[in-house]
Every structure is written in structure tokens, then in C-alpha cells.
Amino acid sequence: MWDMVGAIEAAGDQNLSPRRLAAIASPFARGPVTARRSGSLVFALAPARSGLERLVPPLSHGDDGAITLLDGWLAGEGDGVSSGARMGREPDVARAHRLWRRWGTAAAPHLHGSFALAHCPPANEAGGERVWLCRDGGSHRPLYFVHLPGRLIAFATQPKMLLALPGVRRDLDEDIMLAALANYMTLPAEAMPYADLRRVPSAHWVCLSAQGVDMAPYWTPRDRPPPAGFSxxxxxxxxxxxxxxxxxxxxxxxxxxxxxxxxxxxxxxxxxxxxxxxxxxxxxxxxxxxxxxxxxxxxxxxxxxxxxxxxxxxxxxxxxxxxxxxxxxxxxxxxxxxxxxxxxxxxxxxxxxxxxxxxxxxxxxxxxxxxxxxxxxxxxxxWRGDDRFAALIASGRWPGLLWEIAACGAVNGAWRLRQVIGALAPEPLRRLFGRSRKPFHRVSYGRFFTREALARLDQAPRDINGVTDAMGVRELxxxxxxxxxxxxxxxxxxxxxxxxxxxxxxxxxxxxxxxxxxxxxxxxxxxxxxxxxxxxxxxxxxxxxxxxxRFGDPLVDIGPRAEAWRPGLSLGIERLRGSRLARRLLDLDRMAEIAGADWPADIAGDRRSFATVASLAAAVQTGGFLHMIDGAND
CATH class of the missing domain: 3.40.50.620 (HUPs)
Structure with missing residues (x-):
């Protein structure tokens, strides 16, 4: 586990040196920082866990001047041109370097594991000076970048490293922040709440060059044909x-x-x-x-x-x-x-x-x-397999559908039977029997926006997961x-x-x-x-x-836990009154009322009460971030 930061400045600029990047990376380091210059690329590698200082830093140089940096590891599969013995001996970063030099972005689908990598080809290679970035398909190896045309190309595994670079604005992108809180599920995956920062989405490659930013997925989740002949x-x-x-x-x-x-x-x-x-x-x-x-x-x-x-x-x-x-x-x-x-x-x-x-x-x-x-x-x-009901309906196997529904009730109890029938029944039929779907009170990250914040949005804040309500089981x-x-x-x-x-x-x-x-x-x-x-x-x-x-409930103790939160939430709200951004974007008065006289009575048993308190906790968390941004900028 290594943190990395790298940058290419515009010709003539000399603001960044290996020593300066080492200073930027050192607060995250749990051992000596490796900082070097390779052509126009300046980079630093810092061990993010104790004990790694005894290992060789994960970088690979080619004879042609190309360089690859790697945070993470590669699984021993997916490489169609190496023997198992070679993969066992070859360091992961050397393997990533070799495959990227051979195949370019076509190498990405062959890299399995948990990784974030940066590859800088020789400056004299066709296409000119550029940096390739790539991430695996998970969410545990973040990678971020800055592209300031004519000034700076930079990447890092920590947003704070990029914000420390000269010329990079620390200003909050309020539109992105509000859009994320209103409906984070529809936010572009590369978006960041800072004016100059973007992130590499999972299972994507990004190319940064003087011509701009190219980005594409190398893998997307999709339905796949079943294995042939499997019992x-x-x-x-x-x-x-x-x-x-x-x-x-x-x-x-x-x-x-x-x-x-x-x-x-x-x-x-x-x-x-x-x-x-x-x-x-x-x-x-x-x-x-x-x-x-x-x-x-x-x-x-x-x-x-x-x-x-x-x-x-x-x-x-x-x-x-x-x-x-x-x-x-x-x-x-x-x-x-x-x-x-x-x-x-x-x-x-x-x-x-x-x-x-x-x-x-x-x-x-x-x-x-x-x-x-x-x-x-x-x-x-x-996976629970609820798409089986839709498959039986699509194939017209009505006896099989009825048998499976009845079996669900027999095995799991009446609650599961009601759940399945309720999910399959069309809304007109439910209304006919007086059982129309009731609103499901859920957490909303934008419940406590001010009028000014709401006016800036082109959509009303939605409950989390609200965007998925109309999706079928497989689509969801x-x-x-x-x-x-x-x-x-x-x-x-x-x-x-x-x-x-x-x-x-x-x-x-x-x-x-x-x-x-x-x-x-x-x-x-x-x-x-x-x-x-x-x-x-x-x-x-x-x-x-x-x-x-049945499933375990991670919030089984939410009643006592929420009561323990209440004093801290009240103090947090009062602290937010000292933040210009929090006062402007969050309805602090209404938040104080919920934490005080309007505190819900039955958080454990009432969905509306739980959603209210959870939304309040989300607003306090957001306010704390806004307060931090104020402190950073003031």
C-alpha cells in the first residue's frame, strides 16, 4: 500500500522538484519517501503502512524512458502472454509496465486485482507527452488527477496531495457538492467537490495530455451468458x-x-x-x-x-x-x-x-x-435471486411462478410471501384492494438545504436510493x-x-x-x-x-445509539453557525429544532423518525466539511 503523487509542468515552469513532492507526500508516509525526476515527470512514492520501507518501491523503468508507478497488487491471471512461472517471479509493477507498453489501454482488462497505476511513456513517443492512469473495478484504490491546460498535469492517491500543488485551487465546487447531496447516484463518477480536481472512476483508464483528458471504461458490469453445460x-x-x-x-x-x-x-x-x-x-x-x-x-x-x-x-x-x-x-x-x-x-x-x-x-x-x-x-x-420471478413471468411459466411464490412463503414465513406478492402486484391491482404502496420514509442527504441551495439545483433532493425505485430487479x-x-x-x-x-x-x-x-x-x-x-x-x-x-440488522441498536448522538449533534450544529458556507447552504435553525424540541420519539420503531435523525446526522457531517473548507480558505 503506497501513496503516490506525480506531476508534469508546462515547459519553462520549475515550481516542482523531487524535494518539494517529497514534502507533499511526507505527511502520509510511514517510512522514507522515494522522490525522483524522470524526464518531465516528477513523482514521489510514500509507504502508507509501517514495514513497507524494507521493500523496493513499486516503480518500473523501461530502457526507452517509460515509467510505471503502482499502488496495490495484481492477481496471477488474465495475462495471456506470460507463463505462470514468469508471473510468479515478476513484480506486479514490472508486469503492469510490460503489458501497458505492449498493449496500451488494451492491457487494462487483463489486469485483475486491487490497484491504481500511473504510466508515463517516453516524451518522444507518438502522441507526445502524456500520462495514463488506470484503476481496478473496486472502490478501495482511489486515484485523482488535475489537468490545467498549458500549466499542469498531476495525479495522486490522496486529494490533499493535489490540493497542495502550486496553482491548484482549493475552492469548493458548490454545484457538484449540492448535486451529490441531492442525488449522488446520478453524479458523474469522475466528479469531485473541488474546482480543479477529478477522480479516476473504477474500471476506467484516463489519458492526460496537452490535447486534453480522454477517459473510457475498460469494463462494465453486464449480464453474461451462463457457462455451457453446467450442472x-x-x-x-x-x-x-x-x-x-x-x-x-x-x-x-x-x-x-x-x-x-x-x-x-x-x-x-x-x-x-x-x-x-x-x-x-x-x-x-x-x-x-x-x-x-x-x-x-x-x-x-x-x-x-x-x-x-x-x-x-x-x-x-x-x-x-x-x-x-x-x-x-x-x-x-x-x-x-x-x-x-x-x-x-x-x-x-x-x-x-x-x-x-x-x-x-x-x-x-x-x-x-x-x-x-x-x-x-x-x-x-x-444474490437473493428475486429476478427468478420476472424470468418465470417472461417465459409464461405461470404454474412454476405460483409454486415458487408458495414455496417462499412456506420456507420463510408470511413476511416473505407478502414481500414477494407486493413486489409483483401491479399498482392498479393494489389500489383496487386498497393496498396502494405507501411512501417509504428514507434518508435524504439534502433534507436540510436552505432556499438558496435549493434554488441552485435543477432537481429536488431525493431520498437515497430514490432513483432506483422504478428499476426492475435485474436492472437495479x-x-x-x-x-x-x-x-x-x-x-x-x-x-x-x-x-x-x-x-x-x-x-x-x-x-x-x-x-x-x-x-x-x-x-x-x-x-x-x-x-x-x-x-x-x-x-x-x-x-x-x-x-x-433473515438478514442481520446493522442498526438493531439505533434507538440507544441515536439518543447518545443527540448532545453531540446539538453541539455540532452550534459549531456550524461559525461557518459562512454552512449558514448559506444548510438550514441550521431547522436542524437545531430537530435536535432539540422536535427530536423524534420512536427512532427504533418508526421509519419516518429514523429517516429524520439519519438525515440530520448526514447534514451535520456535511456541515463539518463546509466548516473545514471555510477554515482552509479564510
């Missing part, structure tokens, strides 16, 4: 082999490996794979609130994750469970403000970010080097797999700040490609959703985990 057992064997291979790739490298653990399938799939194919202890970090705090219940979820975690620990003695029982980080806390200052970004998803930071802080304090999560599993390994799945935005970078940058490398094997491009090729009847059969995942894991996990029809 049920073949899908299980192929899925299990792929899971083990990908998890093994993400766990490679020096230092202890940890898993963000829960009582559900996805995290336990990763943990069990590690435990079966590695030696030594595997550490699991699980948020396990006390039973008396588990106040939010529902028919589709289970409250207590501890029995599932305990069953895994009993099955695998090498699993070391670290239970996080305290309420931990709260919206508006100083640690969140420190993250904003260190990363120069923010996430309004304060509930999710607080939970992730609890795990990050605990794993970092224990000296973990790598933390694996299973967040992407809902769209890959443990593809959309969520490809979702990309600077909000998603914050967790990875925060972990990196703590010297912790995060990865999500279940969101790996290889996992996405395979599971998008799996037919719907492999994921939902005989009323069992996630049928393929359950069969893959049947001999690895406890039966009560494998066949549990």
Missing part, C-alpha cells in the same frame, strides 16, 4: 473455487489479516475461506451491541449477531473474535472531523461511516495490516454493482490513514463476472433465496447460519 454441482464447485482464489489474493501480503465479521453469510464466507486455506490466526471484528440495546426488530431481520459469530468461532479455533460492544464513533465526533481534514473529503452516510470507523479503529489499534469486508456480496455471492442489480462516487472513497482513505488496507473480495471484478452469468434458478429455488451461496457454504458454516432466512 447444479458445477456451479457450486466453480463458485467455491473462485471464492477461495479471490479471497486468497486479497489476503496476500505482510502482516495480520482481519475480517469485518457478522452473523451473516458474506463475512463468514470470507472468514471461513481464509481459515481453510491459511495458517495462523484470523482476526474477526464484529459489532455486537449488548442485548438490552437491541431495540429495533422486524420480520425480515434478526437482532442478535452473536450466536452466528460464536458458531463460527466454535467451528474454527484459529478465529480470534474481537467484539465491539461500545457505541463508538458518533456523528460530529472529533475523530470524524479529523478524517475530513486528513482526507479532504467527507461522507454524508454518517451511520454507515461510524460503524465502519469503529471497526477500522479497533483493527488498526491491534496492528492489523489488512481488513476484508463482504459489502459487495449482496450483488454477487449472496447492474446499477448497484457499477455505482461509483467520491463518497465511496472516504472509507478506504480513512483506513489508509490508519495504516490499514481494506478490500472487498466479493466485489472483485472476477466475482461480479461469474455471478452475473449464474441463472436466476441457481439463486432462488424451492423457496430458498441465496440458494447457490447456501450450497457453496453448506460444509463450511453452521447450519443455523447457512439456512437462516
Amino acid at each position: 447444479d454441482d458445477d456451479y457450486v464447485a466453480a463458485g467455491r473455487d473462485l471464492l477461495d482464489r479471490v479471497v486468497g489474493d486479497y489476503a496476500r501480503g505482510p502482516g495480520p489479516v482481519a475480517v469485518a465479521l457478522s452473523g451473516g453469510l458474506d463475512s463468514q464466507a470470507i472468514a471461513s475461506s481464509l481459515l481453510l486455506h491459511t495458517s495462523g490466526p484470523v482476526h474477526g471484528y464484529a459489532r455486537l451491541p449488548p442485548t438490552e440495546h437491541q431495540t429495533r426488530t422486524g420480520p425480515t431481520t434478526f437482532a442478535d449477531e452473536r450466536p452466528g459469530v460464536d458458531s463460527l468461532a466454535a467451528r474454527y479455533p484459529r478465529l480470534v473474535v474481537h467484539a465491539i460492544t461500545r457505541r463508538g464513533v458518533k456523528p460530529g465526533d472529533a475523530v470524524l472531523r479529523e478524517t475530513q481534514r486528513a482526507t479532504a473529503l467527507w461522507s454524508p452516510a454518517s451511520l454507515f461511516q461510524c460503524s465502519q470507523m469503529d471497526v477500522n479503529l479497533a483493527a488498526s489499534a491491534d496492528g492489523m495490516a489488512c481488513l476484508l469486508t463482504g459489502i459487495g456480496g449482496n450483488q454477487t455471492l449472496s 442489480r447492474l446499477f448497484m454493482v457499477g455505482l461509483d462516487c467520491f463518497f465511496l472513497d472516504v472509507d478506504a482513505l480513512d483506513a489508509r490513514r490508519l495504516g490499514l488496507e481494506r478490500g472487498d473480495p466479493l466485489a472483485d471484478r472476477r466475482m461480479v463476472d461469474f455471478f452475473l452469468s449464474v441463472p436466476a434458478d441457481q439463486c432462488l429455488r424451492h423457496g430458498r433465496d441465496r440458494w447457490l451461496a447456501r450450497r457453496i457454504l453448506a460444509d463450511r458454516l453452521a447450519p443455523e447460519v447457512v439456512w437462516q432466512p
Whole structure:
């Protein structure tokens, strides 16, 4: 895990030297910084984790003057011109350099793994002086760039590095910020909330040259044909082999490996794979609130994750469970403000970010080097298979549809039967029986905009996920797999700040490609959703985990947690009154009323109350970022 920053100045400018870039990179370094000049490119590489200073920095020079820098690692597959023995001996950065020199952008689809790379060809090569940037298809290796025509081309793994370069404006792009809060799902993936910064979207390459910026995806999630001739057992064997291979790739490298653990399938799939194919202890970090705090219940979820975690620990003695029982980080806390200052970004998803930071802080304090999560599993390994109903309807197999619906109810209970029928029933039929769909109160990142902020938008702020309401199941799945935005970078940058490398094997491009090729009847059969995942894991996990029809609820303790947030939210709102930007864009008076006299009474049981408090927490997070920008500019 290496941070990198590089720049090419216009001819005649000499503002940047290796020493100056080393000074810019040094606040992020956990070891000596390597800074050099290669032709017109000046760059610096800084180890982002202790212990890496003993390794050779990940850069590769060619005899022709070309240079490649790499943050991350490459999987040992996808390269059609090398033997396995050569790939085993060849450093990842040398392999990336060789493939890029041979194929150019056509090399990108052959690079699997978790990486961000920069390649600078010789200045005398056809096309002139330019820099190529490329990222993998995940969200854990951010890469950013600046293109100021006639002045500066620059790239970095940290936004703050680019903001420190001479001539780069730190001004907030208020239109981008407001658009992201109003509906981040429709925001261009390269957009950044700063006037001069842009980001490299996942699974894209970018070319920066005097002629401008070229950008294109080299991979997009799409439906793929199923493997020819596969039986049920073949899908299980192929899925299990792929899971083990990908998890093994993400766990490679020096230092202890940890898993963000829960009582559900996805995290336990990763943990069990590690435990079966590695030696030594595997550490699991699980948020396990006390039973008396588990106040939010529902028919589709289970409250207590501890029995599932305990069953895994009993099955695998090498699993070391670290239970996080305290309420931990709260919206508006100083640690969140420190993250904003260190990363120069923010996430309004304060509930999710607080939970992730609890795990990050605990794993970092224990000296973990790598933390694996299973967040992407809902769209890959443990895809529920609801598109099977649409497939049965499209093929006119009405008896099969009725049988599958009935089986869902028999296996899972009345709640699942109502859920399936409600999703399939057309709205006119629902109205006929007086069961029209009711508004679903959800979090809105723009709920507390001022009138001035609303007037600047060309769209009304929407609830998060509101843009997906009209999508079909399959369309929604593809959309969520490809979702990309600077909000998603914050967790990875925060972990990196703590010297912790995060990865999500279940969101790996290889996992996405395979599971998008799996037919719907492999994921939902005989009323069992996630049928393929359950069969893959049947001999690895406890039966009560494998066949549990409900999902764990990460907000089961939201009632007590929110009450603990209330004083900090009130203090945070008062602090925001000192920010010119926050006063202008956020309705601080209304926010203070919600935190005070209008505080909802039943946050755990009432969706509207929960959405109100979560939206307030998001506004306080956003206000903290605005306050930081004010301080940086004033």
C-alpha cells in the first residue's frame, strides 16, 4: 500500500522538484519517501503502512524512458502472454509496465486485482507527452488527477496531495457538492467537490495530455451468458473455487489479516475461506451491541449477531473474535472531523461511516495490516435471486411462478410471501384492494438545504436510493454493482490513514463476472433465496447460519445509539453557525429544532423518525466539511 503523487509542468515552469513532492507526500508516509525526476515527470512514492520501507518501491523503468508507478497488487491471471512461472517471479509493477507498453489501454482488462497505476511513456513517443492512469473495478484504490491546460498535469492517491500543488485551487465546487447531496447516484463518477480536481472512476483508464483528458471504461458490469453445460454441482464447485482464489489474493501480503465479521453469510464466507486455506490466526471484528440495546426488530431481520459469530468461532479455533460492544464513533465526533481534514473529503452516510470507523479503529489499534469486508456480496455471492420471478413471468411459466411464490412463503414465513406478492402486484391491482404502496420514509442527504441551495439545483433532493425505485430487479442489480462516487472513497482513505488496507473480495471484478452469468434458478429455488451461496457454504458454516432466512440488522441498536448522538449533534450544529458556507447552504435553525424540541420519539420503531435523525446526522457531517473548507480558505 503506497501513496503516490506525480506531476508534469508546462515547459519553462520549475515550481516542482523531487524535494518539494517529497514534502507533499511526507505527511502520509510511514517510512522514507522515494522522490525522483524522470524526464518531465516528477513523482514521489510514500509507504502508507509501517514495514513497507524494507521493500523496493513499486516503480518500473523501461530502457526507452517509460515509467510505471503502482499502488496495490495484481492477481496471477488474465495475462495471456506470460507463463505462470514468469508471473510468479515478476513484480506486479514490472508486469503492469510490460503489458501497458505492449498493449496500451488494451492491457487494462487483463489486469485483475486491487490497484491504481500511473504510466508515463517516453516524451518522444507518438502522441507526445502524456500520462495514463488506470484503476481496478473496486472502490478501495482511489486515484485523482488535475489537468490545467498549458500549466499542469498531476495525479495522486490522496486529494490533499493535489490540493497542495502550486496553482491548484482549493475552492469548493458548490454545484457538484449540492448535486451529490441531492442525488449522488446520478453524479458523474469522475466528479469531485473541488474546482480543479477529478477522480479516476473504477474500471476506467484516463489519458492526460496537452490535447486534453480522454477517459473510457475498460469494463462494465453486464449480464453474461451462463457457462455451457453446467450442472447444479458445477456451479457450486466453480463458485467455491473462485471464492477461495479471490479471497486468497486479497489476503496476500505482510502482516495480520482481519475480517469485518457478522452473523451473516458474506463475512463468514470470507472468514471461513481464509481459515481453510491459511495458517495462523484470523482476526474477526464484529459489532455486537449488548442485548438490552437491541431495540429495533422486524420480520425480515434478526437482532442478535452473536450466536452466528460464536458458531463460527466454535467451528474454527484459529478465529480470534474481537467484539465491539461500545457505541463508538458518533456523528460530529472529533475523530470524524479529523478524517475530513486528513482526507479532504467527507461522507454524508454518517451511520454507515461510524460503524465502519469503529471497526477500522479497533483493527488498526491491534496492528492489523489488512481488513476484508463482504459489502459487495449482496450483488454477487449472496444474490437473493428475486429476478427468478420476472424470468418465470417472461417465459409464461405461470404454474412454476405460483409454486415458487408458495414455496417462499412456506420456507420463510408470511413476511416473505407478502414481500414477494407486493413486489409483483401491479399498482392498479393494489389500489383496487386498497393496498396502494405507501411512501417509504428514507434518508435524504439534502433534507436540510436552505432556499438558496435549493434554488441552485435543477432537481429536488431525493431520498437515497430514490432513483432506483422504478428499476426492475435485474436492472437495479447492474446499477448497484457499477455505482461509483467520491463518497465511496472516504472509507478506504480513512483506513489508509490508519495504516490499514481494506478490500472487498466479493466485489472483485472476477466475482461480479461469474455471478452475473449464474441463472436466476441457481439463486432462488424451492423457496430458498441465496440458494447457490447456501450450497457453496453448506460444509463450511453452521447450519443455523447457512439456512437462516433473515438478514442481520446493522442498526438493531439505533434507538440507544441515536439518543447518545443527540448532545453531540446539538453541539455540532452550534459549531456550524461559525461557518459562512454552512449558514448559506444548510438550514441550521431547522436542524437545531430537530435536535432539540422536535427530536423524534420512536427512532427504533418508526421509519419516518429514523429517516429524520439519519438525515440530520448526514447534514451535520456535511456541515463539518463546509466548516473545514471555510477554515482552509479564510
